[in-house]
Amino acid sequence: MSIPLITDSHCHLDFPDFDNERPDIIRRAGEAGVHRMVTICTKLRLEPQVRAIAEAHDPVFYAAGTHPMSAADEPLATVDALIEMSRHPKFVGIGETGLDYHYTSESAEIQKQSLRVHIEAAQATGLPLIIHARAADDDMAQILTDCFKTQPYTCVMHCFSSSLDLAKAALDLGFYLSMSGIAAFPKSQDLRDIFATAPLDRVLVETDSPYLAPPPHRGKRNEPAFTAHTARVGAELFGLEYDAFAAQTEANFDRLFSKAAQYKAAA
Structure with a gap:
C-alpha cells in the first residue's frame, strides 16, 4: 500500500541546522x-545558495523574499530583482514577507514598505505571495486588502497562528491558510x-522547519518529513x-503553486 503524497509548502533547508544532512533529510521526507x-529564502543576498539546493534536489522548489524581521537590516527588495529571480523554473513564490510586530515593531514602517514591494512582485509575476504575520493583524489585513483592490494576486498565510479576524480577511480575498506544527x-x-472555519480547498500544510516540530517531535529540530x-x-x-486530506492539500498546493505543479508535469 502506497503512502499518500503531501507537500511541505514552507521549510528552510538552507539553514545551518541542516548542514551536511540535506540528502538524508530529503530522503526521509x-x-x-x-x-x-x-x-524559503529569507534574505535576498542568500538567494543563490537557496537556488542551488533546489537545483540539486528534484523534490525541492524555492521562493525568495526579505523576512519582515530582517527588513531593517537588509537592502530594500526591488520589484525588478524579484521578477528576475522568478524566471528560474523552480522559483515558485514571492516571500516570505509580511509584518512582525512581536519582535521588531520598531521597524514597522520599513516592514510595510518591503511588504508592498513583494506584493507588487506577486502581482507582476502571478506567483503566490508568502506571508509571515505576527502581532500585526490590523495592518496586515488592511495592506493585503487595499493592494488586492488595486490588482488581485494570490497568497498563502504561512504558519498561520493569528486571529480569526485575520483568517477571515485572508479567506475573503481567496487566500490560503497553511497549517504548521x-x-x-x-x-x-x-x-x-x-x-x-476555513474552506477545505484553502488549506495547506508545512513544517517551517527547522522550527516548530509537531508532536511527537516537539522541542526537537523539525524537518520536512514531519x-x-x-x-x-x-x-x-x-x-x-x-x-483524503492528503489528496485535498495536494490539489490545493497545485492550484496555488501552479508553477511547481506544471514543472512536475513537464519533468
Whole structure:
C-alpha cells in the first residue's frame, strides 16, 4: 500500500541546522510521503545558495523574499530583482514577507514598505505571495486588502497562528491558510478551531522547519518529513481519512503553486 503524497509548502533547508544532512533529510521526507518541499529564502543576498539546493534536489522548489524581521537590516527588495529571480523554473513564490510586530515593531514602517514591494512582485509575476504575520493583524489585513483592490494576486498565510479576524480577511480575498506544527500542539485548540472555519480547498500544510516540530517531535529540530504528523491532525480536524486530506492539500498546493505543479508535469 502506497503512502499518500503531501507537500511541505514552507521549510528552510538552507539553514545551518541542516548542514551536511540535506540528502538524508530529503530522503526521509520522501519515505514519509512528503514528495515535494518549498524551501524559503529569507534574505535576498542568500538567494543563490537557496537556488542551488533546489537545483540539486528534484523534490525541492524555492521562493525568495526579505523576512519582515530582517527588513531593517537588509537592502530594500526591488520589484525588478524579484521578477528576475522568478524566471528560474523552480522559483515558485514571492516571500516570505509580511509584518512582525512581536519582535521588531520598531521597524514597522520599513516592514510595510518591503511588504508592498513583494506584493507588487506577486502581482507582476502571478506567483503566490508568502506571508509571515505576527502581532500585526490590523495592518496586515488592511495592506493585503487595499493592494488586492488595486490588482488581485494570490497568497498563502504561512504558519498561520493569528486571529480569526485575520483568517477571515485572508479567506475573503481567496487566500490560503497553511497549517504548521503549531496547529498540532495540544494547547492550540483555538487555532484548530480557526482552521476548522476555513474552506477545505484553502488549506495547506508545512513544517517551517527547522522550527516548530509537531508532536511527537516537539522541542526537537523539525524537518520536512514531519509534515505528515501535522497533516494527520488536519485530517482529524476535518473529519477525513488521512489519504483524503492528503489528496485535498495536494490539489490545493497545485492550484496555488501552479508553477511547481506544471514543472512536475513537464519533468
